[in-house]
Amino acid sequence: MVEFDFVSPPSEGVSSIEFRVPEEVIEHEDDYREGRYHDVITLSAVESDDPSTCAVKYDFSYVEGGLDRLLQDSETWYEDGSGAPEQARPYMLTEVTHKHVDLSEDYTSAVVPVDCAASPTDANKTALVIFRQFDLRPRFAYAKVSVMKGGELFIQESDIRRWQADSNGNWIRD
Structure with a gap:
């Protein structure tokens, strides 16, 4: 397993990636910080x-109170009754x-089918890793990941809203 810091994606395909929003x-x-789920x-x-097709498995590790917030927010997600x-x-x-x-009954994992990427640089067929916060705001951080038939994952794009890493790896406001 490889950890991804939203700065330097793995240079080679890997079978598993751990995503975490940087503490900084x-x-x-x-x-x-107060309203995140994961x-x-x-x-x-x-x-x-x-x-x-290919498939990916998500494993979700919730912050304290994060699962309760997710469950509560899901009650109002479709306010229009749809x-x-x-x-x-x-x-x-x-x-x-x-x-x-x-989706597992305890919301700690999910398996999702995805179209297989044709090459490691195929950004058109991706799975999405999303870090949200309460009140249904848009994604706070995300990564798009392509999956090869052989089981290799490649990060195609990632972003943390309003933040970017400088050339020294320090996080600054965007």
Whole structure:
């Protein structure tokens, strides 16, 4: 497993990546620190039920109170009545419709089918790792990850809202 710091993606394909918003950023983002759901999200390549596609497994590690916030926020996700909390939760965690997500009953893991990437630089077929915070704001941090049929993961894009790393790896406001 490789840790990703939102600065330097692994130079080679890996089978599992641990994503974590840097503490330096969390320290300066009161709203995010107090309202976030996750501490760590791990993404792993897994065998797909459909041999023509790939699949990824998300493992979610919640901060204290994070799962309760997620469950509460899912109650209001579809305020217009177009869905139910059970439909909102998979989407809140993966941005994939509930019909395509195999979410564990305790919300600690999910398996999602994804189209296999044609090459390590294929940015069109990706899985999304999302760090959200309470009150349904847009993504605070995210990474798009492509998956090769052989089980290798490649980070195609990543961002932390309002933050960027300088050339020395220090986090500064964007």
